[in-house]
Amino acid sequence: MPDMPRQAHPRRLHPLAADFFDRPADTVARDLLGAWLVVRGADGRLRRHVVFETEAYLGGHDLACHGSKGMTARNAAMFGPAGRWYVYLCYGMHWMLNIVTGAEGLPAAVLIRGVGEHVGPGRVTKALGINRSFDGRPASRRVGLWLEPGGGRVPPRLVERTPRIGVGYAGAWAEKPLRFVVDPARLSTINNKGRPQP
DNA sequence: GCAGTGATCATA
DNA sequence: ATGATCACTGCC
Numbered sequence: 001m002p003d004m005p006r007q008a009h010p011r012r013l014h015p016l017a018a019d020f021f022d023r024p025a026d027t028v029a030r031d032l033l034g035a036w037l038v039v040r041g042a043d044g045r046l047r048r049h050v051v052f053e054t055e056a057y058l059g060g061h062d063l064a065c066h067g068s069k070g071m072t073a074r075n076a077a078m079f080g081p082a083g084r085w086y087v088y089l090c091y092g093m094h095w096m097l098n099i100v101t102g103a104e105g106l107p108a109a110v111l112i113r114g115v116g117e118h119v120g121p122g123r124v125t126k127a128l129g130i131n132r133s134f135d136g137r138p139a140s141r142r143v144g145l146w147l148e149p150g151g152g153r154v155p156p157r158l159v160e161r162t163p164r165i166g167v168g169y170a171g172a173w174a175e176k177p178l179r180f181v182v183d184p185a186r187l188s189t190i191n192n193k194g195r196p197q198p
Numbered sequence: 199g200c201a202g203t204g205a206t207c208a209t210a
Numbered sequence: 211a212t213g214a215t216c217a218c219t220g221c222c
Contacts, residue, residue, distance in 0.1 A: 055217070064217070074206060092204030094218050111217060122218050166217050 015139065015146040021082035025056035025101040025108040026178055032099075033159060033182045034150030034191055037115045039128045040141075049128070050150065050187050053114030055164045056178040057098070059106045064170035067107020077136040078107040085145065087125075087135040094122030095131050099139060099147065113165070114181070151191035158182050 016035065021028055036048045057065035057078075066075040066088075077086040078100055086098040086109050098109035111121060118127045125131070130145065139146045161177040168174050 057217075066217080069207090072207065088217090089203095089205060091202080091216060091218050093202075096217060098217085113217085120218070126219095164217070169216090 013148040015141060015148055016083075018081065018083040021099060021101045021139075022103065023082075023101065025058050025110055028099070028101045029054040029056035029110040029178070029180050030159065031153070032110060032112075032147065033180055034152070034154045034187050036148040036150060037112065037128075038146050038148055039130075040144035041129075047128070048148075049116030049118065049124075050184065050191060051112060051115050051147070052184045052187055053112075053119075053179070053181045055111040055113055055180070056101075057107075057109050057111065058178070059102065059108045062108075062170075063173040064164060064167035065107060065109075071107070075107065078109050080104060080136065084136055084138050085134040085143075087130065087132055089132065090122070095125035096121050097125050097130050097134075113179070114184075116184075150187070154182050154187065154190060158186050 013036070032051050032054050035051045037051055038046055038048050040046055057067070059065060060067050062068055067078045071079050074088050075086070077084055080100060081104045082101050084100045086100050088096055090096050097112045099112070100109045102108040112124060113121045115124050118124045134143065134145055137143045160181045162179045162181065163175050163177060164179045
């Protein structure tokens with residue numbers, strides 16, 4: 001029997017690396033829409049969740065950014081090189097997952113606020129079992145938590161920009177449109193070209 | 199609408 | 211040592 005028309009073979013995806021993250025946080029936040037957050041479970045199995053909501057924290061000049069008050073034990077990872085995780089505990093209960101962006105010494109990062117069917121940054125980390133142990137570590141297969149490219153750039157008309165959530169203390173910075181959202185339902189169509197995993 | 203929750207950091 | 215703060219969530 002001749003070959004069946006083959007389903008596109010799942011592209012062997014390489015994790016997004018430092019060069020992707022070594023750009024302004026708002027650019028990275030925008031471009032992460034449609035990317036995959038991949039986590040290796042305790043059983044060794046990989047789970048993929050498509051990123052649909054992010055927020056950019058631009059650096060020391062951004063009053064909503066933890067780095068704006070200088071380096072502390074908590075936010076040290078933000079000052080490190082791009083492509084590492086910055087994870088911290090919020091309200092004593094919720095782990096917040098960020099990927100560090102930009103040059104070493106610039107405290108910038110992107111908060112991952114929504115992936116797959118998980119809405120809200122605290123829910124994302126809870127669902128994926130992410131905690132402090134990832135803080136400061138490179139986003140890589142070795143660590144067991146990384147990001148991979150999606151099926152293509154999400155069209156601008158599908159990207160909604162709003163002010164960031166929960167940063168009312170930041171004055172004018174609270175109003176900057178640095179939150180990026182795309183409807184996950186639209187994403188699944190786009191990403192089927194790049195092959196999702198159930 | 200607001201209580202829960204506890205690490206973190208500035209102040210002392 | 212103490213107290214304010216907090217990039218949130220869940221239940222009232």
